[in-house]
Amino acid sequence: MEKVKISGYQLFVLVVLFEMGSAILLGLGSEVKQDAWIAILLGLFGGIIVFFIYYQLYKYYPDLPLTSYLQKIVGKWVGRLLGLLYIVYFMYVAARVLRDFGELLTTTIYNSTPLFIINTLMIVTIIYGVHKGFEVLARVGELYFIIIYLTAILGMLLIIFSGLIHLSNLAPILENGLNPVIKTGLTQIITFPFGEMIVITMVLPLINDKKKAKWVCLSGMVLAGINITITAVVNISVLGVDLYHRSPFPLLTTIGRIQIADFIERLDVLFMLYLVIGGFFKIAIFYYAALAGAVDVFQMKNQGKLVFPIGIIVLFASITIASNFAEFIKEGIAVTIYLSWPFQIIIPSILLTIAYFRNRKKQTSSL
Template identity: 70%
Template sequence: MESAKINAYQLFVVIVLFEMGSAILVGLGSGAKQDAWIAILLGLGGGLAVFLIYYQLYKYYQDIPLTSYVQKIAGKWIGRMIGVSYIIYFLYCAARVLRDFGELLASTIYTATPLIVINCLMIFTIIYGIHKGFEVIARVGELFFIVIYMMAFVGFGLIMFSGLIHLENLRPVLENGLKPVLSTFLTETINFPFGEMVVFTMILPYLNDSKKAKWVCLGGMILSGINITITAVINVAALGTAIFTRANFPLLSTISRIQLANFIERLDVLFMLYLVIGGFFKISIFFYAAVAGAADIFGFKNYTKLSFPMGALVLFTSITIASNFAEHIKEGLQVVPIYLHWPFQILIPSFLLMIAFFRNRKKKEEKSKKLPMEE
């Protein structure tokens, strides 16, 4: 790993930007219709519980990333196989988010620009950021954190003053019972975006004060979860359930409806600015974790040498991952959560924690037996 160090505030900012990332752009929780906000809050609760698994693993192995301590827990060869699997998983997630980013820009502003050109520009920017190091990415995050919140307050104020909010669209609460909400929670909101905190198992060793890790991460998750919930409430209240569930990008539809004093309108630029910033940080974190993990497992002293070939792989995957956007979304909602997110975010870390717990308990028992003998 590089010798980078970040402070607690920088980690907090990066977590908020990462978690909000593309979750605000898409209709998160739309399967629960007007109860999307309940599914998101349940996902936040589940995500916080899952993060405690990652944190406990971090407490056992504070100075090394996931790809290193998995070899200590599961053995060298099995551990390496699991580590390589996580690298592929992070690369795949980076490619999915890159496709989301490219599709939105291609379908709204750059309608005549090929998807590969848009994705190329983003991945080259991210590779440049990786070359500068994680500390630089964290510092850039501090700057854009303020920019995003300024845009959010302006956008929220304009939506309110435009009279777009109709709270009756949020009723009736739990019209179809708990089943749609629980189904959305288990197959969507617990994994995306909250379960994606698994990527920070590669980042936490950079924190300069390990004692603050737990509350910084939980705080970042809670703030981003509240922001995503508020966004879902605004989208449902402004658009209604029918449009909210059908729209690929509900927030864009909401912002497009802003009209104030026959002068302030067509504020899609706010959405696009957030899209570029959120997309950059989301893809960067996944991509950095994959590059750092590959360098760790395969013994590369200079991890930046891997950024170009792995960046090309992410770019190629983002284009070939699906033949069209509808197929891409369907795959992301029906296939990825069950076959990728649940195993890599919840099942494998849970097994690793159980093995680590028994191994560390055994070591403590052996130490306690040695001490009386020495005396």
């Protein structure tokens, strides 16, 4: 790990920016129509439970990242193999998020710009940021956190004053019963975005006050979850259920409808500002986790040697991951089942079980 430390507040900011990331842009829970906000809250509740698995592992090994304590729990070689799989997983998700933001920019304001150029500019910026060190990313996060919230407050006020909100679009609540909402919240939204907190296991050893780690992460998750829920409520209230479900980027559609006195309109720039900031931090944290994991697994002394190669892999993976946006979305559904659940929930649960018995034996023998 880097010889740096970050404060509890810096970690809190990074968790909020990371969790909101691309989740706030998409129509989360649109399958359950006007009950999407309930599904998001259920997903948040499930995500908090999953986070306690990560936190308990962190308590057993407070000075080690995930890729290191894997080797302590299941043995050196199996642990390294699992660590390598997690590195690939982190790079894959970074590539998916990069493709998400690239597709959004090319389909909205940069229609004539190739996807490769957009993604290259983003990844070069991230490579530079990660090369400067995680502490620098944390400090930049503090600055942009304020900008994000001021922008969000301004956007909310403009939507309200535009008279776009129609709360009747949120009714009837639980029209099709509770089961579809529970299924969506606890099978899909639990893994995206809340289960993605698995990546924070690579960052937790950097916090300077380890006693604050639990509450910092939980408060960050809760705040991000509330923000995503409010965004879903606003989008449904403005667009209605059908358009919320059909729109690939409902927040953009909502902001595009703001119009006050035939003067204040075309405020897509607010959306794009968040887009670039949120995308940067989400990709950067996954990217850093893959980098730190690779340095750990391959026992390298200088992580600078891998910064550029991993960035190139993420860039080309983002382009080749799917031939078009429709295929990309279809693949994303399969990712939830075949990658997210094993890496975010199943493997950590098994690790915690083994770690519990290993540490119990140590405590017994010490007595």
